[in-house]
Amino acid sequence: DGGITQSPKYLFRKEGQNVTLSCEQNLNHDAMYWYRQDPGQGLRLIYYSQIVNDFQKGDIAEGYSVSREKKESFPLTVTSAQKNPTAFYLCASKRDTLNPGNTIYFGEGSWLTVV
Amino acid sequence: GENVEQHPSTLSVQEGDSAVIKCTYSDSASNYFPWYKQELGKRPQLIIDIRSNVGEKKDQRIAVTLNKTAKHFSLHITETQPEDSAVYFCAASISGYSTLTFGKGTMLLVSP
Numbered sequence: 562d563g564g565i566t567q568s569p570k571y572l573f574r575k576e577g578q579n580v581t582l583s584c585e586q587n588l589n590h591d592a593m594y595w596y597r598q599d600p601g602q603g604l605r606l607i608y609y610s611q612i613v614n615d616f617q618k619g620d621i622a623e624g625y626s627v628s629r630e631k632k633e634s635f636p637l638t639v640t641s642a643q644k645n646p647t648a649f650y651l652c653a654s655k656r657d658t659l660n661p662g663n664t665i666y667f668g669e670g671s672w673l674t675v676v
Numbered sequence: 677g678e679n680v681e682q683h684p685s686t687l688s689v690q691e692g693d694s695a696v697i698k699c700t701y702s703d704s705a706s707n708y709f710p711w712y713k714q715e716l717g718k719r720p721q722l723i724i725d726i727r728s729n730v731g732e733k734k735d736q737r738i739a740v741t742l743n744k745t746a747k748h749f750s751l752h753i754t755e756t757q758p759e760d761s762a763v764y765f766c767a768a769s770i771s772g773y774s775t776l777t778f779g780k781g782t783m784l785l786v787s788p
Contacts, residue, residue, distance in 0.1 A: 603778045609774060669718070
């Protein structure tokens with residue numbers, strides 16, 4: 562668990578701004594994920610990446626963008642097109658992309674608030 | 677795609693009682709079912725998981741059961757303690773796919 566670092570832990574965004582959430586892992590995991598958590602909504606998948614330079618949209622990708630230039634890093638940009646970005650964002654990773662039995666580990670999370 | 681339903685959304689018990697949380701899934705191809713515990717303001721952490729070739733798995737006070745025919749699985753916590761208070765998430769995954777689909781969570785409150 563301690564091998565996934567998210568920053569910042571708290572972030573405030575003004576209307577019309579893009580903001581980027583950082584996620585770094587030193588677990589040598591292949592797959593990385595971004596989830597959004599809202600009260601009563603559980604964990605919803607935004608984007609995921611199974612390999613460097615490749616990523617796929619999750620269930621709620623609109624208004625978000627990602628990149629995977631390095632195996633260790635999977636930053637998430639919340640664009641101005643995301644109309645309701647206030648939420649708790651969780652980055653996660655998994656060692657083997659295709660083995661469902663491998664555990665997904667989560668970072669500490671980032672709280673994003675629109676002001 | 678896969679859909680996971682979780683019930684109840686909140687559960688209040690007295691210390692020492694048992695707690696049961698139930699989940700159903702839609703895709704019969706799902707074969708991996710983890711449970712995560714999330715304390716307030718913290719990250720979800722895996723507490724137990726089960727694969728489709730097993731009907732039950734236990735770890736001290738925690739157990740998970742799986743009924744593949746009915747496509748549902750349950751988390752059982754015995755002798756609950758106040759520190760068990762948290763939000764619990766079930767999830768399902770299909771072999772060959774990278775992602776987990778989560779239920780909406782159950783807030784468990786254990787009163788002393």
